Amino acid sequence: MSGHMIKRPALGVYIVAGWPSAEVYREAVARLSGLVDFFELGVPTKNPKYDGPYIRAAHREVAAPVWDKPAAPTYLMAYWEDYAARPAELFNLAAEVGARGVLAPDLLVDYPGDLEQYLALSKEFGLAPVFFLPSKFPHSLARRIAAAGPDFIYLGLYAATGIELPVYVERNISIVKGLAPEVPLVAGFAIDRPEKAVKAVKAGADGVVVGTAFMRRLKSSVEEGLRFLWEIKQALVGLR
Structure with a gap:
């Protein structure tokens, strides 16, 4: 599977499958499918280390996870550590849920030596490769993964999700786009208000992913989560 699904300026949302409850998760997925451009x-x-x-x-x-698949393009986000000994199990899950x-x-x-195995399994299961780059990365690595023709590269703006640190966000975005100009780039971690989403796209990102800020509001109510994402969506639409 190939082809870039991320159309600038895209809005993606991250949610843990089945959280905060099966009922709320299912309602959120159903109602968000017409608002966001892709899901993670x-x-x-047990160890969400990043x-x-x-x-x-x-x-x-x-x-227990709930695997209701959104209508929008969906990607499973999982830690390789959990599946390094049996990676085919993860790809089979992705295929089963329609990711x-x-x-x-x-x-x-942590597992750079498994990159070729990841690419081979993606091809075997008919899935598109997608990659996460941390805020500090070797330039040669960015070029290497770009050559694999991924759906997108996800650049983590900070050291961990939902935590803002003083790093040169615009500079990192610009560097990745310079190294991989043909690959869509999405930025995430600490996108918690429309101004930050706009700033990331203006710096060169093709889209943003919102996780912690959305999940905090979803815990209060689906409506509050929807309102928050709608505000970010409207800000991004204004950049077209």
Whole structure:
């Protein structure tokens, strides 16, 4: 599977599958499908090592994942650490739930030697490769993954989700776009208000992913979560 699904300026949303409850999750997925451009569904894990405190807690709160697939393009986001010994199991899950690809945030950082296996399994299961780059990355790595023709590269703006740190966000976005100009780039981590989403897109990102800020509001109510994403969507639409 290939072809760029991310159309600038895109809005993506991250949610742990089945959180905060099966009922709320299903309602959110159904109502968000016409609002967001793509979904990242978090596979519950005991060690969400690159996530911030709020999402870490969400992983612990999920009794059992729910795999209702959104209508928009969907990617499973799972830690490679959990599946390194049996990676085909993860790709089989993605195929079963109708996901377009598997995004493993720790693959390139902690398991770089498994990149070829990841690419081979993506091809075997008919899935699109997608990659996460941390805020600090080797330029050669960005070029290498760009050559694989991924749906997108997800650039983490900060060290962990939902935590803002003083890094040169615009500079990192510009560097990745310079190294991989043909590959859609989405930015995430600490996108918690429309101004930040606009700033990331103006810096060169093709889209943004909202996770912690959306999930905080979803915990209060689906309506509050929808209102928040609508505000970001409207701000992005204004850039077209």
